[in-house]
Structures are given as C-alpha cells and as structure tokens.
Amino acid sequence: MSILVFVEHHDGTIAPISLGVLGAGRELASAAGVPLVALVAGPGAEQVAGTVPADTVYHAAGDRFQVAAGGVDALAAAVEAAGARVVLAGASVNSADVTGGLAGRLGVGINTDATSISFEDGGFVADRPSLEDSVVVRCGFSKTEGLSGIVLFRAGSFTPLELAAPGASEALDVADSGRRAQQFGGLEQAATGGVDITKSDVLVGAGRGLGGPENFNLVEDLAKALGGEVATTRAVVDAGWYEYSTQVGQTGKTVAPKLYIAVGISGAIQHKVGMASSGTIVAINKDSHAPIFDFADFGVVGDLFTIVPQLKDKLAARKG
Amino acid sequence: MKIAVCVKEVPGANVPRRHDDATKRLVRDGDQVLNSYDAHAMEAALQLKEAGGDAADATITAICMGPEGASRTLQKALALGADDAVLVTDPALEGSDILATARALAAAIVKQGPFDLVLLGQQASDSDCWVLPGVLAELLEAPVATQASKLELSGGNASLERQTELGYEKLSLSLPAVVSVSDAINTPRYPALKAIMAAKKKPLEKLGVADLGLDAATVGTAGSGTIVVAFAPPPAKAGGVKIEDDGSGADKIVEFLAGRNLV
Numbered sequence: 148m149s150i151l152v153f154v155e156h157h158d159g160t161i162a163p164i165s166l167g168v169l170g171a172g173r174e175l176a177s178a179a180g181v182p183l184v185a186l187v188a189g190p191g192a193e194q195v196a197g198t199v200p201a202d203t204v205y206h207a208a209g210d211r212f213q214v215a216a217g218g219v220d221a222l223a224a225a226v227e228a229a230g231a232r233v234v235l236a237g238a239s240v241n242s243a244d245v246t247g248g249l250a251g252r253l254g255v256g257i258n259t260d261a262t263s264i265s266f267e268d269g270g271f272v273a274d275r276p277s278l279e280d281s282v283v284v285r286c287g288f289s290k291t292e293g294l295s296g297i298v299l300f301r302a303g304s305f306t307p308l309e310l311a312a313p314g315a316s317e318a319l320d321v322a323d324s325g326r327r328a329q330q331f332g333g334l335e336q337a338a339t340g341g342v343d344i345t346k347s348d349v350l351v352g353a354g355r356g357l358g359g360p361e362n363f364n365l366v367e368d369l370a371k372a373l374g375g376e377v378a379t380t381r382a383v384v385d386a387g388w389y390e391y392s393t394q395v396g397q398t399g400k401t402v403a404p405k406l407y408i409a410v411g412i413s414g415a416i417q418h419k420v421g422m423a424s425s426g427t428i429v430a431i432n433k434d435s436h437a438p439i440f441d442f443a444d445f446g447v448v449g450d451l452f453t454i455v456p457q458l459k460d461k462l463a464a465r466k467g
Numbered sequence: 468m469k470i471a472v473c474v475k476e477v478p479g480a481n482v483p484r485r486h487d488d489a490t491k492r493l494v495r496d497g498d499q500v501l502n503s504y505d506a507h508a509m510e511a512a513l514q515l516k517e518a519g520g521d522a523a524d525a526t527i528t529a530i531c532m533g534p535e536g537a538s539r540t541l542q543k544a545l546a547l548g549a550d551d552a553v554l555v556t557d558p559a560l561e562g563s564d565i566l567a568t569a570r571a572l573a574a575a576i577v578k579q580g581p582f583d584l585v586l587l588g589q590q591a592s593d594s595d596c597w598v599l600p601g602v603l604a605e606l607l608e609a610p611v612a613t614q615a616s617k618l619e620l621s622g623g624n625a626s627l628e629r630q631t632e633l634g635y636e637k638l639s640l641s642l643p644a645v646v647s648v649s650d651a652i653n654t655p656r657y658p659a660l661k662a663i664m665a666a667k668k669k670p671l672e673k674l675g676v677a678d679l680g681l682d683a684a685t686v687g688t689a690g691s692g693t694i695v696v697a698f699a700p701p702p703a704k705a706g707g708v709k710i711e712d713d714g715s716g717a718d719k720i721v722e723f724l725a726g727r728n729l730v
C-alpha cells in the first residue's frame with residue numbers, strides 16, 4: 148500500500164506544483180504509515196525520476212507518455228505496481244486529463260481543487276473550497292478497498308518539498324490499453340521576455356470587460372500613473388489580446404503586489420488563486436453580482452470606460 | 468457527422484448558492500440557467516458546422532443530465548441552434564458526482580450516437596471541476612483534450628490549441644474525440660426570437676436510467692466515488708466595501724487608496 152503522486156516536469160525539473168504535492172504526500176504517507184511513491188512520465192522522465200524525493204519513483208519515459216492517453220496507461224500501471232490507496236496530483240490542465248481518465252478507467256472518485264488532505268479513521272478526507280470559496284467541502288471517498296480515489300490540489304496549497312535524497316527509481320512496465328492517443332504538435336513556449344509582473348508592487352489587472360486589444364491603452368495608462376504594470380486573465384490571453392507572460396491565475400503566474408486593481412475581471416476562482424494574496428484589491432466591474440466583489444477590499448460597480456480614464460486623470464493630477 | 472454538446476443547468480448569478488446540510492447537495496431553488504461556459508461549447512459546434520468541410524452536414528445534439536426542469540436549459544440550447552436534445556433525468560441520478568455524471572452522460576452519448584465529436588464547456592460554474600471531460604472520454608474510449616482555445620476539424624481529426632502551465636500546446640485528436648473549450652474560443656450568439664419559437668418544435672427526448680440500460684447502483688449517490696463528509700466555513704476574511712458609481716467612483720477609489728497610503 149502507498150500514497151502515489153503524479154509528478155509533472157519540464158526541461159528536466161520537477162514542476163513547483165508537484166513539489167508542493169509531494170510535500171503533502173510525504174505528510175500523508177507518514178500519517179497513514181505507508182510509503183510515498185511517485186510516477187514521472189513522458190520524455191526525460193528517467194532523469195527527472197532520479198531527483199524526486201519519494202521512497203520509490205517509477206518512470207515511464209518516451210513520447211507515448213507525453214500525451215494524456217499514455218499518461219493514463221502509465222498511471223494505471225503505477226497504481227497497480229504501488230498498491231496505491233490514493234493518487235495525488237497538482238490541478239494542472241494536463242493532470243486533469245490524465246487523472247480524469249484514471250478515474251473513468253478504475254471507477255474511482257475524483258476531487259479537484261483541494262487545498263489540504265488528511266488521513267482520518269482509515270480514510271482520506273480532502274478539503275475543497277467551493278462555491279467561490281464561500282464554503283469548504285470536506286470530501287472523502289466511498290471506496291474503502293484498494294485505490295480509494297484521486298485528489299487534485301490547487302497551486303500554492305503547500306510549500307514545495309525541499310529536494311532531499313531521491314528515492315530508488317525504476318522503469319515502470321506499462322501495458323498499452325490500445326486507446327487512440329492524442330498527437331502532440333508542439334508547444335509554443337510562454338514568452339519569457341518582457342516585464343516580470345511578479346516583481347511589481349502595483350498591478351492593473353485587465354479582463355475581458357476591456358472588450359478588445361484596442362482598449363488596452365486604458366489600463367496601460369492607469370498602470371503607468373500608478374507606477375505599475377498590466378496583468379491579465381486567461382480569457383484575454385486565450386483571445387490573443389495580450390501576452391501569456393502577463394497572465395495571473397491557476398495556469399498563469401501567482402502575484403502578491405501591494406495593490407491590484409481588477410478592471411473588467413469577473414473574479415473566477417482560477418484567476419483569484421493567482422492574486423488573492425495581494426495587499427489591497429480594488430475592483431471595477433459593471434455587474435454587481437461579479438464574484439470579484441466578494442474578495443475586493445474596495446469595489447465600484449460601474450462602467451470601466453468611464454471610471455478608468457477619470458481615475459488615471461485624478462491620479463496624475465494628485466502627483467501634480 | 469454528429470456532434471454532441473454537453474450542457475449543464477446551474478443556479479443563476481443572482482441566486483444565493485448554498486448546500487443543504489442534510490442532503491449535502493447544492494440547493495437548486497431560484498432561477499436556473501444554462502452554464503454560461505457551455506454556451507461557448509454550443510457556439511463552437513455551430514461554428515464548426517458553419518465552417519463547412521467535415522462538419523458541413525453535422526447534426527448537433529445537446530445533452531443535459533439534470534432534474535426535469537432542466538428541459539428549460541435544453542430549450543435554450545435548441546434556440547441557440549442544436550437540432551435535437553436529450554435530457555437525462557431520473558431520481559436515481561440525484562447526488563451524482565463527477566464519476567457518476569460521466570457514466571450517465573456516456574450512456575446517453577452511446578445510446579444516441581455514434582457521435583464524431585463530444586464538446587463540453589471549460590467548467591461548470593457551480594462545481595468548478597473541469598475534469599469531467601477526461602472521465603467521460605475514458606468511458607467512451609476516445610481521446611480527450613480540455614480547455615481548447617482554437618479548434619478545427621479536418622481529415623477525420625480535431626486539431627486544437629490550448630493553454631497549459633507551460634505555454635500553448637498543439638494537439639491533434641482522431642475522431643471520435645472529446646474536447647472541452649475555453650471561454651475565449653468564441654463569443655456565443657444570442658438566439659433570435661424566431662429561433663426561440665422554433666426551438667419549441669425541435670425534438671427533446673427524456674431518458675431515465677432504465678432507458679439507458681444503466682445499473683442504478685453505478686450512478687447517483689450510490690454510484691458516486693466521492694462522499695461529502697461535512698461543510699466547514701471558509702477562512703474568515705474582512706469584508707470589503709462596494710459602491711455604485713454615481714459619477715464619483717474614481718474619486719472614491721483615490722480617497723480609499725490615499726487612506727491606505729497607496730498613492
């Protein structure tokens with residue numbers, strides 16, 4: 148029996164989110180009195196496996212394991228080899244596809260976006276903030292034998308585990324389920340150049356409310372008046388309006404400036420997790436029901452196209 | 468070609484959302500609406516069809532698992548342009564978690580199929596899970612990709628782009644495939660009044676657990692893999708101030724910032 152962590156990696160290093168999950172897995176393994184096992188899959192898995200601080204580390208190297216179909220096969224094989232009681236992973240886009248597949252294949256429960264997990268009365272219970280973080284749902288699993296279920300964790304839930312002595316690593320024998328696999332067509336790397344928004348004391352967050360790339364001068368001017376930078380939501384980046392490197396949230400960057408002014412941002416949970424620790428949050432949104440108002444320190448219900456230019460002028464006038 | 472679009476009914480933005488302590492389920496009173504993220508999946512299906520090529524002759528089926536009343540949400544999908552709709556509804560389905568929901572949807576997709584493409588929204592606004600497509604795809608033995616921000620069909624493949632933690636990934640999936648779409652993939656259209664009227668005449672079929680050949684023990688609370696143990700209050704947080712802009716909004720923001728020495 149064991150706790151199994153699905154480890155993500157890139158360019159030969161373990162993803163920060165996976166180091167956090169490994170830390171949680173380590174604590175859970177001691178509480179349950181079982182070893183911590185890890186799986187590293189995809190190209191370069193063998194090298195990365197040699198750095199993972201778990202008791203046993205399986206690797207499934209090769210292109211086949213770069214896409215979700217191969218990932219599910221590898222994870223199913225690891226569950227079997229490790230006698231896993233629970234599978235833990237970071238709540239990333241790729242692990243969602245892989246662990247979702249595992250849940251379907253093995254008929255086990257899956258709990259997403261959890262922030263902690265404990266071992267209680269022989270079972271695993273994960274805490275999951277729900278309904279825009281208005282309640283914490285404590286969720287366990289119905290299966291008590293074998294693999295009980297899968298838990299995906301919000302980025303930033305745990306302090307990353309220090310890279311300590313790596314465990315013994317071994318190649319995993321993975322049976323091919325014969326599922327049709329996704330064809331990987333390449334990765335357009337996140338632009339690494341430009342400003343590093345994580346270093347800025349003031350961020351003006353711009354969302355889809357801006358209406359189009361042509362209106363971004365509004366937030367750029369406001370950011371300039373405050374000596375800050377522009378940050379964005381996924382909706383803005385996916386639409387091609389602004390650089391990926393400026394995106395804040397679950398899939399983007401985590402920021403904690405002294406001041407975050409959210410302009411035309413609804414405040415979806417996946418955005419919130421990247422900026423909720425900002426010192427002060429101000430929101431401008433025309434929809435009084437927008438979730439952003441639930442966690443803004445100061446919110447104005449109104450039209451950004453009116454308020455933002457006024458705000459910029461008033462700030463400029465103050466500076467004199 | 469046949470395209471299925473999974474649409475969920477969720478509480479409207481104006482409905483205070485809470486769980487029932489006894490049933491541990493989300494209370495579904497008040498206005499219920501089409502999950503706004505699923506309008507993007509409907510729109511993606513319509514745009515694929517309008518783009519011609521492989522999907523030129525596609526029929527679009529909207530599928531929802533939910534209570535009887537969720538037929539309203541399917542009417543909305545029909546008004547948006549679905550050709551027909553299926554409501555998967557049965558008391559035995561109550562309390563379904565992701566696994567049980569995926570089983571019910573998979574059974575409906577197999578029964579009404581075969582479908583070449585199953586589209587879903589990026590997430591349900593009430594459960595915020597976004598992992599259901601992966602579970603569903605496995606049950607259908609089809610390749611999956613979630614969070615597509617660009618999607619095309621050609622030569623029996625779905626080619627797509629999606630954002631991951633590392634940048635934008637390009638994937639190609641052979642059909643039949645399961646794809647969930649990001650809310651930035653398109654801007655959903657508003658149905659014309661004529662379409663809303665026409666929707667009332669489109670086929671809307673209701674299917675229960677028996678119709679789908681499902682064992683009731685594999686769905687609903689009984690078939691769920693997760694159990695809600697308890698609810699706990701969220702970490703306490705100081706409440707903020709919210710004002711309506713009456714022309715002085717910008718001034719009030721400056722005052723607030725000055726009060727905190729931020730300007």
Ligand SMILES: Cc1cc2nc3c(=O)[nH]c(=O)nc-3n(C[C@H](O)[C@H](O)[C@H](O)COP(=O)(O)OP(=O)(O)OC[C@H]3O[C@@H](n4cnc5c(N)ncnc54)[C@H](O)[C@@H]3O)c2cc1C
Pocket residue numbers: 239240353354355356357379380381382383394395396397398399400410411412413414415416417418421431432433434437449450451452589590597614650
């Ligand atoms: C797996 C996954 C990962 C994700 N990762 C991220 C992430 O890293 N970062 C992220 O941001 N999102 C992420 N998302 C997406 C997230 O769920 C939301 O879809 C996204 O944050 C919405 O962006 P938005 O607020 O800009 O757009 P919307 O939700 O469309 O909000 C736009 C807001 O603008 C307001 N508005 C419109 N016009 C005006 C006006 N004239 N004046 C004032 N207000 C106006 C509207 O009232 C609305 O509230 C992720 C989702 C998933 C499923």
Ligand SMILES: Nc1ncnc2c1ncn2[C@@H]1O[C@H](COP(=O)(O)O)[C@@H](O)[C@H]1O
Pocket residue numbers: 473474475476502504505508530531532533568572586587588589590591592594595596597598599600
């Ligand atoms: N009960 C349901 N009926 C139909 N589709 C659903 C249902 N629940 C979830 N979905 C689909 O699955 C997507 C992701 O949902 P979730 O994983 O629950 O956040 C949604 O956007 C819908 O397309």
